[in-house]
Amino acid sequence: MTVVEAATLEIEVRALMPDLLAYFQRRLDNREDAADALSETLVVIWRRQRSLPGDAEGRRRYAFGIARNVLAAARRGRIRHRDISDALRAELAVATVAPDLDLEAALAVLVEKDRELVLLVAWEGFGVAEAGAILGLRADAARARYSRARARLRAELA
Numbered sequence: 001m002t003v004v005e006a007a008t009l010e011i012e013v014r015a016l017m018p019d020l021l022a023y024f025q026r027r028l029d030n031r032e033d034a035a036d037a038l039s040e041t042l043v044v045i046w047r048r049q050r051s052l053p054g055d056a057e058g059r060r061r062y063a064f065g066i067a068r069n070v071l072a073a074a075r076r077g078r079i080r081h082r083d084i085s086d087a088l089r090a091e092l093a094v095a096t097v098a099p100d101l102d103l104e105a106a107l108a109v110l111v112e113k114d115r116e117l118v119l120l121v122a123w124e125g126f127g128v129a130e131a132g133a134i135l136g137l138r139a140d141a142a143r144a145r146y147s148r149a150r151a152r153l154r155a156e157l158a
Contacts, residue, residue: 012059
C-alpha cells in the first residue's frame with residue numbers, strides 16, 4: 001500500500017469503528033468485551049491490509065467477516081473458560097474434606113513455624129528436612145522442631 005492508500009484505509013476503518021463496535025455490543029454481554037473484540041478486529045484488519053478488497057463496500061464486508069471470526073473465537077474462549085471453571089468447581093467439591101475441628105484446634109496451639117512444618121510434611125508430602133529447608137531451618141533443627149510439634153499435637157488430641 002502506498003501512503004495515500006494507508007491514509008484512505010485509516011479513514012475508512014475509523015468510519016467503520018462505530019458499526020463494528022455496535023456489532024460486538026449487540027452480541028457480547030459487556031462493553032469491555034465488545035471493546036476488546038473491536039481492538040482485535042482492527043489489529044487483524046491492519047495486519048491483513050494487503051488482502052483487503054479494492055472497493056469500499058468490499059472492505060466493509062471484509063471487516064465484518066473478520067469481526068465475525070473474532071466473535072466466534074471470543075465465544076469459544078468463554079465456553080472453554082466456563083467448562084474449565086465448572087470442572088474445577090466439581091473437583092473441589094469432591095475433594096473438599098470436612099474440617100476436623102479437634103485437629104484444627106490442636107494445630108492452632110502450635111507456633112506458626114511449627115504448624116507450617118507439620119503441615120508441609122503431613123499434607124504436602126515433603127520430608128522433614130525438605131520442609132525445614134522451605135522454612136529456612138537446618139535439617140537437625142527441623143527434625144527437633146517436628147518431633148516436639150508432634151508430641152504437642154499428640155498431647156492436645158489425647
